[in-house]
Amino acid sequence: MSVFPKDFLWGAATASYQVEGGHDADGKGLSNWDLFSHLPGTTYQGTNGDVAVDHYHRFREDVALMAELGMQTYRFSISWPRLLPQGRGEVNEAGIRFYSELIDELLKHNIKPMITLYHWDLPQALQEQFGGWESREIVDAFDEYARLCYQRFGDRVELWSTFNETIVFIGMGYMTGAHPPRLTDPKKGIQACHHVFLANARAVKSFREMGIDGQIGFVNVLQPNDPISDSPQDRRACEIAEGIFTHWLYDPVLKGEYPAELLAMAQQAFGVPYFVPGDEELLKQNIVDFIGLNYYKREMVAHNDDVDGYAINTSGQKGSGRELGFKGLFKLVRNPNGVYTDWDWEVYPQGLTDAIGRIVKRYGNIPLYITENGLGAKDPIVDGEVRDQPRIDYLRDHIQAIGAAIEQGADVRGYYPWSFIDLLSWLNGYQKQYGFVYVDHNDSLARKKKQSFGWYQRVIATNGEQL
Ligand code: BGP
DSSP: OOSSOTTOEEEEEOOHHHHOOOTTGGGOOOBHHHHHTTSTTSSGGGOOSSSTTOHHHHHHHHHHHHHHHTOSEEEEEOOHHHHOTTSSSSOOHHHHHHHHHHHHHHHHTTOEEEEEEESSOOBHHHHHHHOGGGSTHHHHHHHHHHHHHHHHHTTTOOEEEEEEOHHHHHIIIIIIOSSTTOOOOHHHHHHHHHHHHHHHHHHHHHHHHTTOSSEEEEEEEOOOEEESSSSHHHHHHHHHHHIIIIIHHHHHHHTSSOOHHHHHHHHHHHOOSOOOTTHHHHHHHOOOSEEEEEOOOOEEEEOOSSSOSSBOOSSOSTTSSOOBOBTTTBEEEOOTTOOBOTTSOBOOTHHHHHHHHHHHHHHOSOOEEEEEOOOOBOOOEETTEEOOHHHHHHHHHHHHHHHHHHHTTOOEEEEOOBOSBOOOBTTTBTSSBOOSEEEETTTTTEEEEOHHHHHHHHHHHTTTSOO
């Protein structure tokens, strides 16, 4: 018998900027990524999402493939500037129509939509008007956008999440400078992160006030940290890293407060986050219904006495994920015994079971969805077939790791591998593939099922029994 509950949801995920294209179609406004990806030296060989895989025009064909795969749910994000070209105010009805038709098409095939409101594409107008996430004004703007989405799609969509991976868009946007708005300013970053938590709380409040029949959650990276040695310094460094990478991001949305020790450290070092009266209550009173967990890898931690700064990159490779650290506190280091992908991410399925266990221990048995998990690789084409056995192995081991967490009592309700289709990797172009469906960039973006497609079809059909 399968360890997965009968109503467990099997799906897959994408995000607007990475699949849609149609960057200026039918009245869409400019996003921060539309601008950023066109600046010299920002992305792999100057790749961008102008066309991406043209899901905007081909969504019916894509949904047909999802249905053939047997997907029961599909996680996608809404492009804020497609609905509100200036970020606030005038609504672009053509944008509403696109998502509305996508939702109807999914429902027609019995695929439950899970909407992410913010997967990093900010209306550039808001960046220019008041500095985007740096300003408190973003909280009202985000609430207005969220309400518009609830109003137009809330009759048909039950699963919502406000944000995707704050650590990435804030960490890379404001600490390492690798994402827009390209700043290296922890003070601004910590405050911007506070505004994300406030915006989440306001959007959760509106969701409930508007009586939307569904659940609303928050999606975070799930990155377990382990110390590289047993020394007290490395263990302490790991505690701090875990506090920053996990507790700082999860506590405000699940407990309505920051972890006390780290809050004191941040306020002492940078004078932020800065609270105004009402912030604490807003956070406390608007706890999310579930948490979405994006799991790819573990990161080992060592005490850091030598590498200076906070954007330190101990890997030397762009996008390795080992860019953030703090002199005197910690750095992320390679595991000498680890198995790594071509992009230097540690493959460690056990970490998924462990990390879910840590979440349950700290926050109780809250509903969980695994909202991303996958292997980024260059898939070989042999005799015209896309052979992605390493992806099958990766996903199988991680599905087993989720099964183990369920057996230990965790309330995991669904699984969304990243990604349904090969798409744009933010900084790595189209060469880092994740999908069950291959896209031929030399043949007018033709779709082709990979080896993993048939495999995942069986996994879904047997509710995870046949891996
Ligand atoms: C997550 C993002 C996704 C996706 C994935 C893979 O952080 O939420 O949007 O891109 O990582 O990352 P990458 O494309 O860098 O390999």
